[in-house]
Amino acid sequence: MGDGSDVMEVLVEITALPRVDEHTTIVAAEAADVWRGLGETLDRSFTRPGSARYARLVGDTDRTASGPGPLAEGSTLHGFRVAEAVTGRKLVLVGGHRFSSFALVFRLDEAGPGRTRLCAETRAAFPGRAGGLYRGLVIGTGGHGLVVRRMLASARRRAEHR
Template structure:
Protein backbone atom coordinates (compact mmCIF):
# COMPACT_ATOMS: atom_id res chain seq x y z
CA UNK A 1 0.00 0.00 0.00
CA UNK A 2 1.34 3.43 -0.94
CA UNK A 3 0.78 5.32 2.31
CA UNK A 4 1.80 8.67 0.83
CA UNK A 5 -1.05 8.32 -1.70
CA UNK A 6 -3.64 8.12 1.09
CA UNK A 7 -5.20 11.48 1.97
CA UNK A 8 -4.00 13.06 5.22
CA UNK A 9 -6.68 13.02 7.94
CA UNK A 10 -4.98 14.36 11.08
CA UNK A 11 -2.12 14.13 13.54
CA UNK A 12 -2.19 14.01 17.33
CA UNK A 13 0.78 14.23 19.66
CA UNK A 14 1.82 13.94 23.29
CA UNK A 15 5.06 14.21 25.21
CA UNK A 16 5.95 11.15 27.26
CA UNK A 17 8.22 11.30 30.31
CA UNK A 18 10.16 8.22 29.17
CA UNK A 19 12.86 7.18 26.73
CA UNK A 20 11.91 6.05 23.22
CA UNK A 21 12.43 2.33 24.04
CA UNK A 22 9.81 2.48 26.80
CA UNK A 23 7.42 4.37 24.51
CA UNK A 24 7.97 1.76 21.79
CA UNK A 25 7.03 -1.05 24.20
CA UNK A 26 4.04 1.03 25.34
CA UNK A 27 2.81 1.32 21.75
CA UNK A 28 2.88 -2.44 21.28
CA UNK A 29 1.10 -3.12 24.55
CA UNK A 30 -1.56 -0.46 23.95
CA UNK A 31 -2.25 -1.66 20.41
CA UNK A 32 -2.79 -5.21 21.62
CA UNK A 33 -5.42 -3.97 24.08
CA UNK A 34 -7.12 -1.20 22.08
CA UNK A 35 -8.70 -2.81 19.05
CA UNK A 36 -11.33 -5.54 19.19
CA UNK A 37 -11.66 -8.55 16.89
CA UNK A 38 -15.45 -8.12 16.93
CA UNK A 39 -15.34 -4.65 15.37
CA UNK A 40 -12.69 -5.77 12.87
CA UNK A 41 -14.95 -8.66 11.83
CA UNK A 42 -18.06 -6.44 11.65
CA UNK A 43 -16.49 -3.96 9.21
CA UNK A 44 -14.68 -6.65 7.18
CA UNK A 45 -11.02 -6.19 8.15
CA UNK A 46 -8.83 -9.04 6.90
CA UNK A 47 -6.59 -8.77 9.98
CA UNK A 48 -8.73 -9.70 12.98
CA UNK A 49 -6.39 -11.27 15.51
CA UNK A 50 -3.01 -10.42 17.03
CA UNK A 51 -0.09 -12.31 15.52
CA UNK A 52 3.63 -11.98 15.04
CA UNK A 53 6.37 -10.69 17.31
CA UNK A 54 5.88 -8.23 20.15
CA UNK A 55 6.76 -5.42 20.27
CA UNK A 56 5.29 -5.22 16.78
CA UNK A 57 7.58 -5.83 13.81
CA UNK A 58 6.94 -5.87 10.07
CA UNK A 59 4.17 -8.40 9.38
CA UNK A 60 2.75 -8.41 12.92
CA UNK A 61 -1.01 -7.95 13.11
CA UNK A 62 -3.62 -6.70 15.55
CA UNK A 63 -7.36 -6.36 14.93
CA UNK A 64 -7.79 -3.99 11.97
CA UNK A 65 -4.07 -3.46 11.29
CA UNK A 66 -0.92 -5.00 9.85
CA UNK A 67 2.54 -3.60 10.53
CA UNK A 68 3.88 -2.33 7.20
CA UNK A 69 7.14 -0.91 8.60
CA UNK A 70 8.86 -0.80 11.98
CA UNK A 71 11.97 1.22 12.72
CA UNK A 72 12.27 0.38 16.41
CA UNK A 73 12.17 3.38 18.68
CA UNK A 74 11.56 5.76 15.77
CA UNK A 75 8.55 4.95 13.56
CA UNK A 76 5.80 2.32 13.32
CA UNK A 77 3.52 2.20 10.29
CA UNK A 78 0.25 0.30 10.51
CA UNK A 79 -2.03 -0.25 7.52
CA UNK A 80 -5.49 -1.66 7.18
CA UNK A 81 -8.64 -1.80 5.15
CA UNK A 82 -12.27 -2.72 5.52
CA UNK A 83 -15.54 -2.28 3.67
CA UNK A 84 -15.56 1.50 4.07
CA UNK A 85 -11.93 2.62 4.18
CA UNK A 86 -8.29 1.99 3.41
CA UNK A 87 -6.06 3.57 6.05
CA UNK A 88 -2.70 3.98 7.71
CA UNK A 89 -1.72 4.97 11.24
CA UNK A 90 1.89 6.11 11.59
CA UNK A 91 3.50 6.53 15.01
CA UNK A 92 6.63 8.69 15.13
CA UNK A 93 8.90 9.09 18.14
CA UNK A 94 11.22 12.08 18.50
CA UNK A 95 13.51 13.15 21.32
CA UNK A 96 11.90 15.88 23.43
CA UNK A 97 14.67 16.46 25.96
CA UNK A 98 16.39 14.28 28.55
CA UNK A 99 14.16 11.32 29.42
CA UNK A 100 11.30 12.62 27.27
CA UNK A 101 9.88 11.48 23.93
CA UNK A 102 7.40 13.22 21.66
CA UNK A 103 4.92 10.66 20.31
CA UNK A 104 2.93 11.56 17.21
CA UNK A 105 0.15 9.57 15.54
CA UNK A 106 -0.66 10.49 11.94
CA UNK A 107 -3.77 9.10 10.27
CA UNK A 108 -4.21 8.81 6.52
CA UNK A 109 -7.29 7.28 4.92
CA UNK A 110 -9.43 6.95 1.84
CA UNK A 111 -13.19 6.50 2.17
CA UNK A 112 -14.50 5.36 -1.24
CA UNK A 113 -18.09 5.56 -2.39
CA UNK A 114 -21.24 6.74 -0.64
CA UNK A 115 -20.89 4.28 2.25
CA UNK A 116 -17.28 5.36 2.72
CA UNK A 117 -18.40 9.00 2.83
CA UNK A 118 -21.02 8.13 5.45
CA UNK A 119 -18.47 6.19 7.49
CA UNK A 120 -16.07 9.17 7.31
CA UNK A 121 -18.83 11.46 8.54
CA UNK A 122 -19.61 9.12 11.45
CA UNK A 123 -15.99 8.50 12.47
CA UNK A 124 -14.10 11.66 11.51
CA UNK A 125 -16.89 14.23 11.25
CA UNK A 126 -18.27 13.57 14.73
CA UNK A 127 -14.84 13.84 16.36
CA UNK A 128 -14.90 10.20 17.49
CA UNK A 129 -11.60 9.46 15.75
CA UNK A 130 -9.88 12.38 17.51
CA UNK A 131 -11.19 11.26 20.91
CA UNK A 132 -10.16 7.64 20.36
CA UNK A 133 -6.70 8.60 19.07
CA UNK A 134 -6.23 10.88 22.09
CA UNK A 135 -7.17 8.00 24.40
CA UNK A 136 -4.78 5.67 22.59
CA UNK A 137 -1.90 8.15 22.99
CA UNK A 138 -2.76 8.69 26.66
CA UNK A 139 -2.73 4.91 27.21
CA UNK A 140 0.65 4.60 25.53
CA UNK A 141 1.97 7.47 27.66
CA UNK A 142 0.72 5.83 30.88
CA UNK A 143 2.24 2.46 29.99
CA UNK A 144 5.60 3.96 29.00
CA UNK A 145 5.83 6.19 32.08
CA UNK A 146 5.09 3.24 34.39
CA UNK A 147 7.91 1.21 32.84
CA UNK A 148 10.60 3.90 33.13
Protein backbone atom coordinates in the same frame (compact mmCIF):
# COMPACT_ATOMS: atom_id res chain seq x y z
CA MET B 1 6.26 -8.89 3.80
CA GLY B 2 8.64 -10.51 1.40
CA ASP B 3 11.43 -8.42 -0.06
CA GLY B 4 12.18 -4.71 0.24
CA SER B 5 10.06 -3.87 -2.80
CA ASP B 6 6.93 -5.03 -0.93
CA VAL B 7 7.70 -2.55 1.85
CA MET B 8 8.31 0.26 -0.63
CA GLU B 9 4.99 -0.43 -2.39
CA VAL B 10 3.09 -0.26 0.89
CA LEU B 11 4.86 2.96 1.92
CA VAL B 12 4.09 4.58 -1.43
CA GLU B 13 0.44 3.57 -1.05
CA ILE B 14 0.37 5.12 2.42
CA THR B 15 1.72 8.46 1.23
CA ALA B 16 -1.00 8.49 -1.46
CA LEU B 17 -3.72 8.29 1.21
CA PRO B 18 -5.19 11.66 2.22
CA ARG B 19 -4.10 12.93 5.64
CA VAL B 20 -6.97 12.83 8.15
CA ASP B 21 -5.40 14.10 11.36
CA GLU B 22 -2.40 14.05 13.65
CA HIS B 23 -2.20 13.93 17.44
CA THR B 24 0.90 14.39 19.58
CA THR B 25 1.87 14.01 23.20
CA ILE B 26 5.13 14.63 25.05
CA VAL B 27 6.20 11.72 27.24
CA ALA B 28 8.55 12.11 30.21
CA ALA B 29 10.47 8.96 29.28
CA GLU B 30 13.14 7.71 26.89
CA ALA B 31 12.10 6.43 23.46
CA ALA B 32 12.73 2.79 24.44
CA ASP B 33 10.19 3.03 27.26
CA VAL B 34 7.70 4.87 25.04
CA TRP B 35 8.12 2.16 22.39
CA ARG B 36 7.30 -0.56 24.93
CA GLY B 37 4.36 1.46 26.28
CA LEU B 38 3.02 1.91 22.75
CA GLY B 39 3.31 -1.83 22.08
CA GLU B 40 1.45 -2.69 25.27
CA THR B 41 -1.25 -0.15 24.49
CA LEU B 42 -1.78 -1.44 20.95
CA ASP B 43 -1.79 -5.03 22.12
CA ARG B 44 -4.41 -4.23 24.73
CA SER B 45 -6.48 -2.04 22.37
CA PHE B 46 -6.55 -4.26 19.30
CA THR B 47 -6.65 -7.79 20.65
CA ARG B 48 -9.83 -7.46 22.71
CA PRO B 49 -12.98 -9.35 21.68
CA GLY B 50 -14.75 -6.06 20.87
CA SER B 51 -12.11 -5.12 18.31
CA ALA B 52 -12.46 -8.56 16.71
CA ARG B 53 -16.23 -8.11 16.44
CA TYR B 54 -15.80 -4.67 14.90
CA ALA B 55 -13.22 -6.02 12.40
CA ARG B 56 -15.71 -8.69 11.28
CA LEU B 57 -18.60 -6.22 11.13
CA VAL B 58 -16.87 -3.80 8.74
CA GLY B 59 -15.07 -6.53 6.78
CA ASP B 60 -11.51 -5.69 7.81
CA THR B 61 -8.81 -7.31 5.74
CA ASP B 62 -6.92 -8.31 8.91
CA ARG B 63 -9.45 -9.81 11.29
CA THR B 64 -7.17 -11.75 13.62
CA ALA B 65 -4.13 -11.01 15.72
CA SER B 66 -1.06 -12.98 14.66
CA GLY B 67 2.70 -12.79 14.56
CA PRO B 68 5.28 -11.95 17.19
CA GLY B 69 3.51 -8.82 18.42
CA PRO B 70 2.25 -5.34 17.67
CA LEU B 71 5.73 -3.94 17.16
CA ALA B 72 6.99 -6.52 14.64
CA GLU B 73 6.72 -6.09 10.89
CA GLY B 74 4.23 -8.51 9.37
CA SER B 75 2.26 -9.01 12.58
CA THR B 76 -1.47 -8.37 12.51
CA LEU B 77 -3.91 -6.90 14.99
CA HIS B 78 -7.67 -6.77 14.58
CA GLY B 79 -8.02 -4.33 11.70
CA PHE B 80 -4.32 -3.66 11.08
CA ARG B 81 -1.11 -5.14 9.69
CA VAL B 82 2.29 -3.85 10.78
CA ALA B 83 3.82 -2.54 7.54
CA GLU B 84 6.94 -1.02 9.10
CA ALA B 85 8.52 -1.16 12.53
CA VAL B 86 11.70 0.75 13.34
CA THR B 87 12.35 0.10 17.03
CA GLY B 88 12.04 3.24 19.11
CA ARG B 89 11.39 5.46 16.06
CA LYS B 90 8.45 4.57 13.81
CA LEU B 91 5.54 2.17 13.57
CA VAL B 92 3.26 1.98 10.53
CA LEU B 93 -0.06 0.13 10.74
CA VAL B 94 -2.14 -0.35 7.58
CA GLY B 95 -5.60 -1.73 7.01
CA GLY B 96 -8.70 -1.70 4.92
CA HIS B 97 -12.32 -2.72 4.88
CA ARG B 98 -15.51 -2.12 2.91
CA PHE B 99 -15.58 1.59 3.71
CA SER B 100 -11.97 2.70 3.92
CA SER B 101 -8.28 2.10 3.27
CA PHE B 102 -6.15 3.54 6.05
CA ALA B 103 -2.81 3.87 7.79
CA LEU B 104 -1.88 4.84 11.33
CA VAL B 105 1.70 6.09 11.56
CA PHE B 106 3.36 6.48 14.96
CA ARG B 107 6.57 8.47 15.18
CA LEU B 108 8.81 8.88 18.20
CA ASP B 109 11.24 11.81 18.34
CA GLU B 110 13.49 13.20 21.03
CA ALA B 111 11.88 16.15 22.79
CA GLY B 112 14.68 17.01 25.21
CA PRO B 113 16.58 15.10 27.88
CA GLY B 114 14.47 12.16 29.05
CA ARG B 115 11.50 13.27 26.96
CA THR B 116 9.98 11.80 23.79
CA ARG B 117 7.42 13.21 21.37
CA LEU B 118 4.91 10.53 20.39
CA CYS B 119 2.90 11.41 17.32
CA ALA B 120 0.06 9.49 15.65
CA GLU B 121 -0.84 10.43 12.09
CA THR B 122 -3.91 8.98 10.39
CA ARG B 123 -4.22 8.71 6.62
CA ALA B 124 -7.32 7.29 4.97
CA ALA B 125 -9.46 7.17 1.87
CA PHE B 126 -13.22 6.69 2.07
CA PRO B 127 -14.43 5.74 -1.41
CA GLY B 128 -18.02 5.94 -2.55
CA ARG B 129 -21.16 6.98 -0.79
CA ALA B 130 -20.84 4.32 1.91
CA GLY B 131 -17.26 5.47 2.54
CA GLY B 132 -18.43 9.05 2.90
CA LEU B 133 -21.08 8.03 5.40
CA TYR B 134 -18.54 5.98 7.33
CA ARG B 135 -16.13 8.94 7.38
CA GLY B 136 -18.91 11.10 8.81
CA LEU B 137 -19.64 8.58 11.54
CA VAL B 138 -16.02 7.89 12.50
CA ILE B 139 -14.14 11.11 11.75
CA GLY B 140 -16.94 13.69 11.66
CA THR B 141 -18.24 12.85 15.13
CA GLY B 142 -14.78 13.19 16.67
CA GLY B 143 -14.79 9.53 17.75
CA HIS B 144 -11.62 8.67 15.88
CA GLY B 145 -9.70 11.58 17.41
CA LEU B 146 -10.88 10.63 20.87
CA VAL B 147 -9.74 7.03 20.44
CA VAL B 148 -6.31 8.07 19.14
CA ARG B 149 -5.77 10.60 21.93
CA ARG B 150 -6.72 7.93 24.50
CA MET B 151 -4.21 5.51 22.94
CA LEU B 152 -1.47 8.14 23.12
CA ALA B 153 -2.36 8.95 26.74
CA SER B 154 -2.29 5.26 27.64
CA ALA B 155 1.10 4.77 25.99
CA ARG B 156 2.38 7.87 27.82
CA ARG B 157 1.17 6.57 31.21
CA ARG B 158 2.70 3.15 30.62
CA ALA B 159 6.04 4.65 29.59
CA GLU B 160 6.18 7.14 32.44
CA HIS B 161 5.44 4.48 35.05
CA ARG B 162 8.34 2.23 34.08
